Amino acid sequence: MVERRRPVKLVLRNVSKAFAGRNGSVTALEDVSLEVRQGEFVCLVGPSGCGKSTLLNLIAGLERPSRGEILMDGRPVTGPAPERMVLFQESALFPWLNVVHNVEFGLKQKGVPARVRREIALYYLEMVHLRKFAGAYVHELSGGMKQRVALARALAADPDVLLMDEPFAALDAQTRDILHAELQEIWAATRKTVVFITHNVREAVCLGDRVVVLTYRPGRVKAHCEVALPRPRQIEDEGLLAVVAEVTASLRGEVMKALNEELNERVEGHEPAKAGVLRRAVGALGSGR
Amino acid sequence: MNLRRLVFFGALLGLWEAAARAGFWPPYIFPSFSSVSRTLLAGLWDGSIVLGVVVSLRRILLAYSFSAVVGTILGLALGRIKALEDTVGSLALGLQTLPSICWLPLALLWFGLSEQAILFVTVMGAVLSITIATEAGVRSLPPIYLRAGRTMGARGLALYRDVILPAAFPYMVSGLKQGWSFAWRSLMAGELLYVNLGLGQLLMMGRELNDMGQVVAVMLVIIGIGVVVDRGIFARIEQRIRSKWGLLA
Numbered sequence: 001m002v003e004r005r006r007p008v009k010l011v012l013r014n015v016s017k018a019f020a021g022r023n024g025s026v027t028a029l030e031d032v033s034l035e036v037r038q039g040e041f042v043c044l045v046g047p048s049g050c051g052k053s054t055l056l057n058l059i060a061g062l063e064r065p066s067r068g069e070i071l072m073d074g075r076p077v078t079g080p081a082p083e084r085m086v087l088f089q090e091s092a093l094f095p096w097l098n099v100v101h102n103v104e105f106g107l108k109q110k111g112v113p114a115r116v117r118r119e120i121a122l123y124y125l126e127m128v129h130l131r132k133f134a135g136a137y138v139h140e141l142s143g144g145m146k147q148r149v150a151l152a153r154a155l156a157a158d159p160d161v162l163l164m165d166e167p168f169a170a171l172d173a174q175t176r177d178i179l180h181a182e183l184q185e186i187w188a189a190t191r192k193t194v195v196f197i198t199h200n201v202r203e204a205v206c207l208g209d210r211v212v213v214l215t216y217r218p219g220r221v222k223a224h225c226e227v228a229l230p231r232p233r234q235i236e237d238e239g240l241l242a243v244v245a246e247v248t249a250s251l252r253g254e255v256m257k258a259l260n261e262e263l264n265e266r267v268e269g270h271e272p273a274k275a276g277v278l279r280r281a282v283g284a285l286g287s288g289r
Numbered sequence: 290m291n292l293r294r295l296v297f298f299g300a301l302l303g304l305w306e307a308a309a310r311a312g313f314w315p316p317y318i319f320p321s322f323s324s325v326s327r328t329l330l331a332g333l334w335d336g337s338i339v340l341g342v343v344v345s346l347r348r349i350l351l352a353y354s355f356s357a358v359v360g361t362i363l364g365l366a367l368g369r370i371k372a373l374e375d376t377v378g379s380l381a382l383g384l385q386t387l388p389s390i391c392w393l394p395l396a397l398l399w400f401g402l403s404e405q406a407i408l409f410v411t412v413m414g415a416v417l418s419i420t421i422a423t424e425a426g427v428r429s430l431p432p433i434y435l436r437a438g439r440t441m442g443a444r445g446l447a448l449y450r451d452v453i454l455p456a457a458f459p460y461m462v463s464g465l466k467q468g469w470s471f472a473w474r475s476l477m478a479g480e481l482l483y484v485n486l487g488l489g490q491l492l493m494m495g496r497e498l499n500d501m502g503q504v505v506a507v508m509l510v511i512i513g514i515g516v517v518v519d520r521g522i523f524a525r526i527e528q529r530i531r532s533k534w535g536l537l538a
Contacts, residue, residue, distance in 0.1 A: 057436075
């Protein structure tokens with residue numbers, strides 16, 4: 001539970017983002033307002049296509065909002081900076097560098113001397129239990145190891161905010177459980193502010209102090225759910241279920257909207273006969289199984 | 290060198306020697322392996338072939354390193370700037386279809402019978418291959434590397450040096466390799482046609498003196514240099530990249 005007294009780290013004020021699409025502009029995000037306090041772990045959930053990743057890219061400064069503003073420590077975000085590190089779904093490690101050089105990358109850009117940055121890199125590799133693999137190349141690592149290196153690489157730059165874009169979505173369940181535990185441990189030790197995106201409600205409730213539900217296209221904030229459960233949590237903890245149910249209920253309607261729309265896009269004009277069958281199936285899902 | 294290959298080349302040389310000794314053709318048309326070897330050794334000993342090798346290698350190194358630098362810069366610019374790609378990019382693609390020795394007449398007009406003319410032709414052989422491959426490498430760069438690099442504070446030149454160039458390098462190597470072989474061919478053709486000194490000119494001299502032994506000996510030297518560069522340099526770089534990046538062999 002985050003004390004209310006903690007200063008606000010990130011502020012999103014009426015943020016909208018539109019992209020130029022084939023048929024005019026598509027609004028990905030509309031009027032999103034959000035505050036994240038220092039040291040808080042916030043999870044964003046929403047159906048695919050709700051603009052979660054766009055929101056993260058905006059906070060990262062990789063894209064600019066069409067309207068509204070994003071503040072960090074009261075100053076507007078104008079571009080990417082190492083104080084806001086991103087962990088992508090694919091690890092985005094550089095295959096031309098070995099593990100330790102990958103972790104050193106951000107420090108090298110800052111001009112940290114070679115000896116010091118090696119020391120820092122090894123410290124964070126130790127933290128993710130991969131010090132032994134410092135000399136390995138990226139392709140020699142498993143998916144879970146890659147994400148741990150990516151986490152070490154992000155932490156080595158000593159950011160204030162960690163932005164995580166479904167970082168564990170491509171991993172198998174066992175690896176993901178281990179990484180959930182490690183991430184909570186590391187978060188407890190470093191007290192970084194974390195914005196974590198996922199479409200997995202259980203994951204969100206397991207990790208977050210707060211779960212924010214986004215609506216389907218355009219993405220808006222639909223609900224906030226506080227998670228006041230003791231840590232460390234595990235994904236199969238019984239205690240999570242009540243919050244999971246609450247979030248899922250809020251999310252269900254959005255998922256239905258997403259499915260329906262996708263269906264219409266896919267089916268329209270092609271196979272009208274199939275469309276009816278699929279619609280009924282989606283309807284059955286929507287009525288709560 | 291494995292046994293099978295050794296036997297093959299041994300047999301080939303034996304056949305060559307036997308065919309030459311059978312006397313179907315006079316030696317000034319079909320020299321034997323042994324006489325070619327003698328000419329080669331003599332040429333190495335008296336320095337004429339060594340001088341040819343040194344002159345030709347100096348030319349190719351000069352022209353090739355210039356091409357590598359210019360081609361890389363041009364390729365990066367073409368890959369990053371859409372307006373350049375549409376204009377200069379299509380020009381480069383068009384010009385690349387022209388065998389670079391076809392630049393020789395123009396080069397002679399522009400630079401006269403000079404070292405610059407042959408260097409120009411050699412550069413035209415290499416630079417476009419390198420440009421086009423670099424551009425392809427930049428264009429196929431996964432955007433996530435750029436985003437990752439930028440969030441970690443790489444910007445401006447550092448972004449090129451630490452992210453874009455190394456990410457494009459596997460593509461560039463194929464262009465560098467092709468550029469090398471085009472440059473080497475153009476240089477030999479250019480030297481054959483007019484310039485003094487160099488391996489190409491030694492070939493022509495052999496012809497003028499009716500010394501087929503020298504012609505074949507110089508051809509062997511040219512092959513040798515090609516093999517050494519290809520196997521010794523480019524194959525190694527490619528192997529290194531494959532093992533680093535984990536690409537299939």
